[in-house]
Amino acid sequence: MRLALSAMLLACSQTLLAAGTVHEYQLENGLKLVVKEDHRAPVVVSQVWYKVGSSYEHGGITGLSHMLEHMMFQGTKNHAPGEFSRIIAENGGEENAFTSQDYTAYYQRLEKDRLPVSFELEADRMRNLLLQQKEYDKELKVVMEERRLRTEDQPTSLTYEQFAAVAFTTSSYRNPTIGWMNDLENMRLEDLQGWYKRWYAPNNAVVVVVGDVVPEDVLKLAKKYFEPLKPETIIPPKPRREPEQEGPRRITVQVPAEVPYLLMGYKAPVLKSAGEDWEPYALEVLSGILDGGDGARLTRNVVRGAQVAASAGAGYDLYDRQEGLFLLDGTPANSTSMQTLEAALHEQVKQLQDAPVTDEELARVKAQVVASNVYQKDSIMGQAMQIGQLESVGLDWSLMDEYVARINAVTAAQVQAVARKYLVEERQTVAVLKPLPMDAAHKPHPSLPGDQTHVR
Amino acid sequence: MCADQLKRIVRTGTVLLFISLFVSGVAQAMPAIQHWTTENGAGVYFVPAPELPMVDVRVVFAAGSSHDAALPGLAGLTNGLLDQGAAGLSADAIAERLDGLGAQLGSGSLRDMAWVSLRSLNDAEHFDPAVDLMVKVLSQPDFNPQDIDRERERTLVALRQSEQQPDDIAEYHYFKALYGQHPYASRPIGTEASLKRITRGDIKAFHDNYYVAANATIAIVGDIDRPGAERLARRLSAALPAGKPAAPLPVVEPLTKASEEHVFHPSTQTHVMMGAPGISRTDPDFFPLYVGNYILGGGGLVSRLNEEIREKRGLSYSVSSAFLPMAQAGPFTLGLQTRNDQLDEALRVLRETLQRFHDQGPTEKELVAAKKNITGGFALRIDSNSKIVEYLAVIGFYGLPLDYLETFNDKVMAVTREQVRDAFRRRVHPDLMATVIVGGNQ
Numbered sequence: 001m002r003l004a005l006s007a008m009l010l011a012c013s014q015t016l017l018a019a020g021t022v023h024e025y026q027l028e029n030g031l032k033l034v035v036k037e038d039h040r041a042p043v044v045v046s047q048v049w050y051k052v053g054s055s056y057e058h059g060g061i062t063g064l065s066h067m068l069e070h071m072m073f074q075g076t077k078n079h080a081p082g083e084f085s086r087i088i089a090e091n092g093g094e095e096n097a098f099t100s101q102d103y104t105a106y107y108q109r110l111e112k113d114r115l116p117v118s119f120e121l122e123a124d125r126m127r128n129l130l131l132q133q134k135e136y137d138k139e140l141k142v143v144m145e146e147r148r149l150r151t152e153d154q155p156t157s158l159t160y161e162q163f164a165a166v167a168f169t170t171s172s173y174r175n176p177t178i179g180w181m182n183d184l185e186n187m188r189l190e191d192l193q194g195w196y197k198r199w200y201a202p203n204n205a206v207v208v209v210v211g212d213v214v215p216e217d218v219l220k221l222a223k224k225y226f227e228p229l230k231p232e233t234i235i236p237p238k239p240r241r242e243p244e245q246e247g248p249r250r251i252t253v254q255v256p257a258e259v260p261y262l263l264m265g266y267k268a269p270v271l272k273s274a275g276e277d278w279e280p281y282a283l284e285v286l287s288g289i290l291d292g293g294d295g296a297r298l299t300r301n302v303v304r305g306a307q308v309a310a311s312a313g314a315g316y317d318l319y320d321r322q323e324g325l326f327l328l329d330g331t332p333a334n335s336t337s338m339q340t341l342e343a344a345l346h347e348q349v350k351q352l353q354d355a356p357v358t359d360e361e362l363a364r365v366k367a368q369v370v371a372s373n374v375y376q377k378d379s380i381m382g383q384a385m386q387i388g389q390l391e392s393v394g395l396d397w398s399l400m401d402e403y404v405a406r407i408n409a410v411t412a413a414q415v416q417a418v419a420r421k422y423l424v425e426e427r428q429t430v431a432v433l434k435p436l437p438m439d440a441a442h443k444p445h446p447s448l449p450g451d452q453t454h455v456r
Numbered sequence: 457m458c459a460d461q462l463k464r465i466v467r468t469g470t471v472l473l474f475i476s477l478f479v480s481g482v483a484q485a486m487p488a489i490q491h492w493t494t495e496n497g498a499g500v501y502f503v504p505a506p507e508l509p510m511v512d513v514r515v516v517f518a519a520g521s522s523h524d525a526a527l528p529g530l531a532g533l534t535n536g537l538l539d540q541g542a543a544g545l546s547a548d549a550i551a552e553r554l555d556g557l558g559a560q561l562g563s564g565s566l567r568d569m570a571w572v573s574l575r576s577l578n579d580a581e582h583f584d585p586a587v588d589l590m591v592k593v594l595s596q597p598d599f600n601p602q603d604i605d606r607e608r609e610r611t612l613v614a615l616r617q618s619e620q621q622p623d624d625i626a627e628y629h630y631f632k633a634l635y636g637q638h639p640y641a642s643r644p645i646g647t648e649a650s651l652k653r654i655t656r657g658d659i660k661a662f663h664d665n666y667y668v669a670a671n672a673t674i675a676i677v678g679d680i681d682r683p684g685a686e687r688l689a690r691r692l693s694a695a696l697p698a699g700k701p702a703a704p705l706p707v708v709e710p711l712t713k714a715s716e717e718h719v720f721h722p723s724t725q726t727h728v729m730m731g732a733p734g735i736s737r738t739d740p741d742f743f744p745l746y747v748g749n750y751i752l753g754g755g756g757l758v759s760r761l762n763e764e765i766r767e768k769r770g771l772s773y774s775v776s777s778a779f780l781p782m783a784q785a786g787p788f789t790l791g792l793q794t795r796n797d798q799l800d801e802a803l804r805v806l807r808e809t810l811q812r813f814h815d816q817g818p819t820e821k822e823l824v825a826a827k828k829n830i831t832g833g834f835a836l837r838i839d840s841n842s843k844i845v846e847y848l849a850v851i852g853f854y855g856l857p858l859d860y861l862e863t864f865n866d867k868v869m870a871v872t873r874e875q876v877r878d879a880f881r882r883r884v885h886p887d888l889m890a891t892v893i894v895g896g897n898q
Contacts, residue, residue: 092832
């Protein structure tokens with residue numbers, strides 16, 4: 001065991017040398033720049049993270065952050081709609097953007113010498129977006145199609161959306177990131193204009209660059225393109241802290257589907273909200289004990305052992321901006337009832353509360369964390385994502401360097417303690433997807449012709 | 457895990473069903489590929505990458521669903537069972553050992569190929585036992601009856617899940633329409649009747665026939681030297697019987713008439729897949745068709761289809777076209793999804809856009825822009841070990857030349873407007889396409 005451990009430590013130190021160090025800068029207008037060197041390939045990833053997402057929204061305006069993300073490609077004072085994408089494409093680049101509860105981020109992957117192309121375009125759309133009615137009308141249709149594709153016609157996504165809206169009472173984590181359809185229908189261009197002015201400013205943004213670059217050169221470029229931008233007065237959103245949950249909650253989602261689905265969540269602290277900062281790391285380990293690898297408890301006991309689930313998983317994110325959920329989910333095996341599956345997942349929770357996890361299990365989780373820490377460095381995009389996610393919720397990027405040590409410090413007693421404290425009935429919400437028949441009688445638009453499935 | 461998937465929304469994500477592994481480029485950053493053949497016939501493809509203390513290994517076999525014969529789902533079930541018990545070790549024992557080493561063992565199968573992959577730290581304490589497990593899984597799977605039954609049941613649940621996904625339903629009908637009696641028509645996940653019929657003997661025979669050295673390609677990337685890579689390849693290969701390469705698949709017959717199939721599904725959107733058998737990996741028209749398709753619908757947010765369907769009309773979140781070159785002619789496909797009542801308009805614009813491109817070809821400006829993207833982005837496609845090891849496996853599996861990557865950009869640059877127009881006219885026939893429509897309004 002000792003031998004193995006020293007090999008791990010060696011592996012880590014080699015990795016740090018290969019991957020280079022992180023450099024952090026602040027421009028005079030408040031923009032933060034984080035640069036990480038990785039010289040393995042002549043490429044660079046450039047990301048701009050804005051501290052705004054669906055958890056900054058409130059009832060009636062859900063989906064605004066995500067819609068604004070779409071509009072960021074629809075023209076500025078200097079570039080016509082769609083030109084951003086054309087310029088990146090002609091530079092051999094790959095680009096995309098994503099919105100979550102806590103952030104909105106934009107990225108380009110480029111050959112290393114093309115970084116100025118990214119900075120010029122990103123700086124331009126940080127302050128100069130046009131937001132015109134014609135593009136807005138069309139793009140709103142696209143977003144509605146996206147909602148239909150990703151949520152309306154996806155029984156498990158629909159279940160999660162309803163689940164989150166019940167699990168949280170006041171917390172803005174109840175908002176679907178893509179927005180409720182009715183909110184999209186009633187969104188106006190002026191809403192977006194206000195949202196853009198309020199959040200898209202250098203002092204509310206973090207630029208992350210990872211790749212085959214020299215940090216000082218990146219700083220020079222950042223000063224050239226971003227420093228002329230004027231900051232805004234940023235008023236943080238109201239906390240809307242979730243009140244204590246006073247008992248279990250349960251919903252049923254009935255939609256046309258073939259396979260039932262179970263989702264269970266427990267309110268759990270995150271690094272930003274935890275009184276005891278070891279607790280989120282213990283919850284991470286707990287998640288690993290349940291679902292870290294094919295030898296972890298859910299697969300071993302519920303899928304292979306009792307064979308009551310076709311699949312089962314656990315999820316927890318310690319880097320959320322606000323108190324979140326520790327999630328368990330599962331799909332029952334063919335002949336298994338939802339009650340049996342739910343009882344089996346509860347039994348797994350109870351075992352974690354009743355007895356400490358074994359040394360061998362703990363060692364397996366830690367071994368995977370140590371190895372993953374090396375594997376992650378194979379992706380420059382992944383490295384940039386880690387930095388951006390932390391910085392955009394107001395955590396320091398350097399926490400990622402502490403992660404392995406913090407996980408290694410977690411004890412079996414601490415895992416048992418967080419299971420007893422947080423995976424309890426009073427903090428629980430359960431959602432059950434109960435399939436309706438997939439025939440025409442249950443189609444979503446009753447006005448449509450009611451004939452059977454047919455092929456012609 | 458589930459939370460991450462459910463919480464984040466990505467903007468552009470075009471239809472990823474038809475990604476081609478070979479997207480482009482000149483090998484400016486890629487070290488030369490080292491190639492040799494093991495004593496019992498496995499081709500080895502190796503690129504050293506000493507920067508990170510880890511190794512990726514991928515062993516690929518011609519053992520995909522196109523070899524299912526009368527038992528759809530056999531290739532997938534066999535592949536999925538490999539690590540569910542081997543050399544007397546239970547699934548739990550294998551999984552616990554791998555987890556304890558921090559090693560990641562993966563497996564999967566498509567229509568042409570099936571594979572097992574390993575990612576491990578490269579020091580002997582981790583690497584040797586991890587490779588030992590990979591060898592056992594590849595060469596001595598136990599196929600215990602209780603494991604077969606469980607995995608069969610799980611596959612049946614997955615099959616039912618795919619029946620609630622309009623995109624999966626469309627893909628199933630689409631391949632049937634394109635490939636008729638050809639093995640590519642077979643659904644990789646299988647059918648309920650077939651999955652219930654597959655016996656241990658079928659699985660064992662499939663493994664004996666296809667998981668053999670002469671049918672294997674071994675790709676290695678990572679912090680390992682040439683002698684180490686040779687030892688590794690020998691170890692993996694020697695555990696397998698020499699065997700024979702899989703028999704070549706039959707040639708795909710072109711479609712002789714257009715077809716349109718409507719499948720009801722209680723969804724708010726209608727999914728459309730339209731196309732025909734396209735090209736194989738070694739097709740002489742590959743480059744003009746590849747470059748042309750980038751302009752038509754392969755270039756993400758800047759393609760003609762995206763411009764007409766999404767940017768001008770807001771009809772679809774994701775619209776694209778793609779050639780998927782396979783061992784035999786893989787599909788050329790156009791796809792979109794739109795609100796049920798917009799189907800007619802979306803279909804009309806899709807067909808008109810294809811027809812116009814087919815008749816007129818690209819403009820000079822479009823061709824220049826396409827070449828700039830394809831050649832200028834090469835470094836991105838090989839910027840990680842995980843990407844390089846997949847490239848090596850594809851080069852080996854399809855027998856592409858070792859300088860395929862080095863010469864790629866030159867071949868792209870040599871493509872002319874006339875070649876694109878000529879290749880599309882000869883190889884793409886808008887009036888001989890199958891159209892599959894899945895949704896709630898028909």
